Amino acid sequence: MGRLRVTGPGAKIEAVEVRGQVVIDAPNVTLRDSKILACDTDSIVAVRAGRPADGYDADGARIENNLLGCDGAADQRASRGVSDVYGSARGLIVRGNNIWNVSNGITIEREGLVQGNFVRDLGHKAGDHHSGISNHGGATDVIFDHNTVLLSQEGVSAPIVVYSDFAPARNVTITRNLVSGGSYCVYGGESGAFAPSSGHIRIIGNRFSKIYGHNGHCGIYGQIATFAPTNRSDLSGNAWDEDLRPLSGE
Template sequence: MIAAVEVNGPVVIDAPDVTLRDSKVLACNADAIVAIRAGRPADGYNADRTRVKNNLLGCSGSPEERADRGVSDVYGSAKGLVISGNNIWNVSNGITVENDGLVQGNFIHDLGHRPGDHHSGLSTHGGASNVIFDMNTVLLSQEAVSAPIVVYSDFASARNVSVSRNLVSGGSYCFYGGDTGAFAPAEGHIRFVNNRLSLVYGREGHCGLYGELTAFSPDHPDEFGNNVWDHDLRSPFP
């Protein structure tokens, strides 16, 4: 366990069953503030079951110096990750996970924007399986961003992803629903339920610049329900 430390520079986790908690990690101009590497045993990378909990993860510099990611499953192969209770700022993307991961109770805000950036708060990028995004707060602006929460199928189809009880704002859309990328459509069981959409940073009537939801197919065994505006609990969806 690594606990109650202050680090100026990125943290790289290669071993299994490591916990980083109650610490402050500042890393500018880094690929990831916390890089979790697994799936390449020949290189000694086997960071399954990593826990990243209750940390301050950011960059103290200008947006031009921001880190690319707050917490990153670098090779998309780490299993059993728990990323919870972290305060993440001045990054391009907040948290990326792919396999058997729980991402819960994180606060992602004040992303560092460079020209050409397409930001996301919480993301999967291909082959996501058994991922839970629950009770996170993701506050984005609308400056060249994708969405607070994105499920992409860039490298393989997503399946069994649950997005629940999150508070989100900003973005081109509030959510990307898995049917996008080279391996779309998603394989199914993509759930967006009980989320709240904030008008803070959003254009009037929308959490996202172009709408609330995109790349989501009701033809799969997916679920989308009880997602409401935070200020009056009305649903923006038919």
């Protein structure tokens, strides 16, 4: 089927193949065990919550165990794999997806869990500034947990990005992820128009790999950038994946 828009509250979309964008415009929708292939679109899966006057109330969406990518020509890609379009989705769960050939893998802004996803082989165009999994400030409760994000391309910011672009970064926990590539492997919220962040950014128990790094780093320039932990426990338990040595500076 082509583009799919979901408007039924509580709908369950399972084991389908969609050659086009999936747009979720209703609460408590599940998209599971499916293949969604879309190129040259803003988001492969667009979760639209935050404009209820227009019928855009997609809180509680679950996007689980899907293949999300673009299989078009060499110069084609999607802008995002999964996106909280208006930055207001509550209770969003993005779990166990395989995402490739996108400019940015997963963007979640307000509240939710991003867990167990594999983001890799981003699609690069001149001028791109990629990220694997991202938040841009003002979160109420966001968790990035147990994801694998491997960025082999040039022109990337980081596998995991927290910026203060739209509001001071806050309330984001980054734990048990495996990351490599980018300029740095993690950005910690102290950059953007609203930096410095308001705290409660936690980077705990992650594995950093040199597989796509440079000069002994996880990324081109280092491991973690723009991060000022509120207390010592906010940066702990992180290690190199190759030999389990603790990350320096903790």
